[in-house]
Amino acid sequence: DTGVSQDPRHKITKRGQNVTFRCDPISEHNRLYWYRQTLGQGPEFLTYFQNEAQLEKSRLLSDRFSAERPKGSFSTLEIQRTEQGDSAMYLCASSTIAGGELFFGEGSRLTVL
């Protein structure tokens, strides 16, 4: 296991389409986080899971966004009816419950035309 992996790395879509991103965390990590980063800004928290339970969602996560982690391993982030304002880098991170080391993947860059 070499770290957190995200797929796809880049996605270009037309406004109104649905997109789904996948994150595979480090295998022994219980916690999984999704963040969004726009150009020139720091990452903003979207949601996090402890095992399969989604424990917190940001106000940034509108009804068009849904995240799942069905078996407590990989997670998906779906954006329905994409808007141009959804264009951003979507970052996934994982850690153990105890905290400490928190590793990020390389991100999935979304461009909505």
Next chain:
Amino acid sequence: GEDVEQSLFLSVREGDSSVINCTYTDSSSTYLYWYKQEPGAGLQLLTYIFSNMDMKQDQRLTVLLNKKDKHLSLRIADTQTGDSAIYFCAELNTGFQKLVFGTGTRLLVSP
């Protein structure tokens, strides 16, 4: 409230030391982190410090934590051109269990 602030830009010459500063507001933070981000890439964890520590050293990196002033700094010794990147400070709050990031400091290292 949660707020993390960093200066936007730092320019140094190769071989000098760089010091990147960060202030945070949440006194219940448990861990404080430094991440490095190169263009188009994800966040690379550089180092982190537990809130009951004052200092942590890891090769060329030294982290200093002043809990009273809620101030965190990252010192990079013998800065190299490959250190040019954006550096993010982040705090992990126990209650909310999420990382809150600053806006990042762009470090430019000139030969």
